[in-house]
Amino acid sequence: MGRHEILDYFEHRRDGAWVCTKPFTLTTRRESIPIRPGMRFAYGMRVGGLDLAEYLEQLGSQFGS
Template identity: 85%
Template sequence: MAKHEILDYFEHRRDGAWVCTKAFTLTTRRESVPIRQGMRFDYGSKIGGIDLAEYLEQLGSQFGS
């Protein structure tokens, strides 16, 4: 999966949170983490060593989502 394709698995909410819309496995340099539908990610919460909300926001800015 190209890195921007992860955006297809999330919905960005008005309150700034990102919510998973379909399950997948996130693989980072540290580990592989199952991400389940409905999981919510807010800024400052790290999973697999990354702030997923911040990462998604950066990708959204780059790829227009």
């Protein structure tokens, strides 16, 4: 999966949170984490050492999502 394709698995909410819409496995340098629909990620919440909301926001800015 390309870096920006992760955006296809999330919806960005007005409150700034990102909510998973399709299941996938997030693989970081530390571990693999199953991400399930309905899981919410806000700034400061780290998953496998990654601030997932911040990462998604950066990708959205780069790839227009």
